[in-house]
Amino acid sequence: MARFGSIVVLTGAGVSAESGLKTFRASDGLWEDHRIEDVATPEGFQRDPELVYRFYNMRRRQLMDPSTQPNLAHQALAELEQRFDGEFCLVTQNVDNLHEQAGSRSLIHMHGELTKARCLDSSEVFEHLEDLDGSTRCRCCGELGTLRPDIVWFGEMPMQMDQIYDRLERCDLFISIGTSGTVYPANGFVQVALAAGAHTVELNLEPSRQESAFAEQIYGPAGDVVPAFVR
Ligand code: BJW
Incomplete structure (x- = not known):
């Protein structure tokens, strides 16, 4: 991770699946x-x-x-944020509070x-x-x-969109975790990161709808693949 200066992580329901949600x-x-x-x-x-x-x-x-407790994926992301020297932003589509329970601080709850x-x-x-x-x-x-x-229900504007796009436009690593890529606007974030020249990675149980947009894909349960990727 040391070669990157600004990381944006997007999470979806898959990151909390192993916590029982x-x-x-x-x-x-x-x-x-x-x-x-x-x-x-x-x-x-x-x-x-x-x-x-x-x-x-x-x-x-x-x-x-x-x-209902944070799992190994939530913990690995909180640890990444703590030890990473550059800019870090975790955007979650989830409405649970498991990221903050694990210790994440630079967190946006867009839904x-x-x-x-x-x-x-x-x-x-x-x-x-x-x-x-x-x-x-x-x-x-x-x-x-x-x-x-x-x-945020369907047809409503997700939260803190200006801040999210601002971070996406200057990130050099974008990691998408546990999301099917079916819901707008989060499913378009990978394109914004690509336009910014970022390396893009999908970590999911199976290929998402946006799979082909990612430069790197790793498939498996979040509790396995997230710690292995970020450590
Ligand atoms: C694992 C795993 C393991 C499993 N390890 N992985 C046509 C008609 C009407 C509206 C629209 C339309 N076309 C587009 C729209 C817009 C609409 C939309 O996208 N609809 C689509 C469904 C078609 N979007 C909106 O309305 C949004 N607002 C909007 O567009 O405003 C206008 C605007 C925005 C921005 C700029 C300008 C204008 C609002 C969307 C609100 C979404 N709300 C929900 C519910 C509320 C929250 C709640 O109650 O919890 O949010 S919907 C639901 O989907 C929830 C989620 O956050 C969101 C995303 O789902 P997610 O996280 O991807 O979950 P899943 O289940 O789909 O996928 C899980 C993945 O994990 C899978 O791939 C599994 O394989 C994987 N997985 N176990 C790793 N152990």
């Missing part, structure tokens, strides 16, 4: 019992907020369960965070570790039913 598009995927448009769109939330609250409460409880809630009136964001529903009173306005999960 389901990926989205696997056959046993998270969406199995729910239609995406019911639980992960602003329209779904308007139609049936209680269903969406229940869905995210279930996932928040799973994340808070003591058995939001399960442990936060946002006021629909003021847009203020709060840490929220408990269940959320229509009878939760908002801390900023004191109203009932104004809080939503602080998650």
Whole structure:
């Protein structure tokens, strides 16, 4: 890694699979019992907020369960950040907090965070570790039913995009880990890194949709291939 000056790492659901959190598009995927448009769109939330609250409460409880812990891939990335001398940025599409639990600090949650809630009136964001529903009173306005999960749903703008593109445009190593490459705009990051002249690497269980864009591909479980690649 010493030959690189600026690294951007993109992670997806595959990096947390070995921690027991389901990926989205696997056959046993998270969406199995729910239609995406019911639980992960602003329209779904308007139609049936209680269903969406229940869905995210279930996932928040799973994340808070003591058995859900960072795995070897999360740990290897945190160690890489600590020992790397140059610029380092970890962009995750995941809404869990396993990267920060492992010790990652230069971290962007582009699709939001399960442990936060946002006021629909003021847009203020709060840490929220408990269940959320229509009878939760908002801390900023004191109203009932104004809080939503602080998650980026389909059709909404992902977070901190200016900062992400800024880092991509000057990186010389781009590593994509555990993502199927199906969701825009994260699936286009490899092209931005390539245009910046970066070396591009895919670490995944299987070839993603963007596979051919990467200069180097290594396939296997993240808990094996990530530590082996970054150490
Ligand atoms: C392992 C492993 C192991 C397994 N080790 N690997 C047509 C109609 C409507 C909209 C669109 C459209 N075409 C495009 C759009 C835009 C849309 C989009 O991309 N849709 C596609 C589905 C078609 N995108 C958006 O709407 C985004 N916003 C947007 O575009 O705004 C406009 C804009 C943006 C920027 C600039 C200007 C304008 C918002 C996207 C929001 C995504 N939200 C979700 C759900 C919310 C979060 C949550 O509840 O958790 O985010 S969707 C879901 O997919 C989640 C994920 O973060 C995201 C990516 O999934 P990921 O991480 O890739 O997971 P999987 O399951 O797909 O893949 C896992 C991979 O791991 C697999 O490859 C496995 O093999 C591998 N794996 N085990 C290593 N052990």
